[in-house]
């Protein structure tokens with residue numbers, strides 16, 4: 068089947084290469100010419116495991132093509148996926164201008180029947196709006212359908228998630244749309260959940276908000292643990308082994324970030340209020356999450372007393388491991404606060420340093436995690452990369468000026484820290500201190 072993708076970012080490009088991997092012929096469109104130039108050289112514009120290999124494989128197989136014109140997408144694929152960004156605007160409202168522009172351009176160039184599929188995360192009722200807008204801009208008498216096919220991939224394991232999803236949700240309002248989407252997903256071994264367009268839209272926002280709520284619940288428990296002497300990892304482990312609760316996305320730290328959770332939680336609250344349903348619980352997720360980083364920062368400041376002129380090592384910049392995506396990364400907010408307080412920062416991240424350098428050229432970018440610790444008054448862990456969990460803590464101790472760690476992800480080996488006589492502050496846990 069011929070498939071067009073408009074917006075070749077983390078979702079569009081991953082979908083494109085995965086559809087090609089499943090045997091479809093795919094045209095990926097993006098208006099960013101630099102991105103396209105890289106793609107044509109089989110270079111991934113962002114870090115995602117497996118992406119360079121699939122790009123090369125399917126440019127060679129001639130099942131993957133690129134263009135900077137949405138008009139080409141309209142001519143090429145019978146199914147056209149909209150995968151452009153839907154960032155947050157005021158009070159969390161999703162900015163739908165990118166989606167609207169693509170829908171208009173598709174309509175203006177439509178010559179034959181096409182299925183237009185929202186894969187971008189959009190508020191409920193967007194499908195109706197796309198349909199109405201397209202109806203106004205179409206020239207002549209051409210049929211089309213609008214469907215929703217929300218994306219659940221996680222950056223860092225996006226290709227694996229897309230090729231082997233837990234489920235595929237398709238929101239449709241015609242038999243033809245359902246049959247075309249079933250054709251798209253013919254080679255995927257997973258349940259296909261068929262719903263109305265509105266339900267599919269809501270499934271995505273509701274899923275992300277639920278996961279954010281789960282993380283936030285663990286973070287709130289961490290506060291309770293800090294005040295009572297309990298240990299948050301013990302608590303969430305004891306809870307998470309219950310299958311009704313589950314262990315995934317259930318850990319305390321410095322809060323969630325990334326391009327999805329913060330904006331999707333806010334967008335769900337906004338759309339709820341817009342259609343007359345109060346959303347205090349959803350608003351609280353976002354506020355509690357922001358407070359989590361503040362609490363961590365305050366703990367660092369309390370312990371180090373004066374941050375001005377102190378040298379601090381920071382491990383981890385991306386919003387989570389296995390990505391170089393910095394959107395809403397808690398580490399970046401932390402860095403901004405530490406810099407504003409006058410601290411000198413020696414930072415490290417396995418893949419996100421080039422992107423960070425563009426925003427903060429004045430930091431010291433370390434060659435490796437140990438280099439970051441060199442002469443530092445403390446080490447802060449902001450992203451739980453596996454290499455940080457496995458770091459040689461004896462070397463860390465020997466390299467730091469003061470053997471003190473602030474672990475914002477509860478990923479450092481507490482037993483080893485204790486054996487080495489170091490100090491460790493975590494989230495929702497008693498600190499480890501020498502001699503205790």
Ligand SMILES: NC(=O)c1ccc[n+]([C@@H]2O[C@H](COP(=O)([O-])OP(=O)(O)OC[C@H]3O[C@@H](n4cnc5c(N)ncnc54)[C@H](O)[C@@H]3O)[C@@H](O)[C@H]2O)c1
Nearest residue numbers: 074075076077078097098099150151152153187188218222
């Ligand atoms: N990143 C994720 O993990 C993830 C997961 C699930 C869903 N989503 C959702 O998918 C959507 C896209 O997210 P993303 O992370 O891929 O964003 P992204 O910023 O990585 O990619 C969006 C791409 O669209 C392109 N674009 C914008 N307007 C365009 C236009 N008019 N014509 C052609 N190209 C255009 C941009 O240049 C960019 O390359 C969002 O709604 C997001 O919430 C993201």
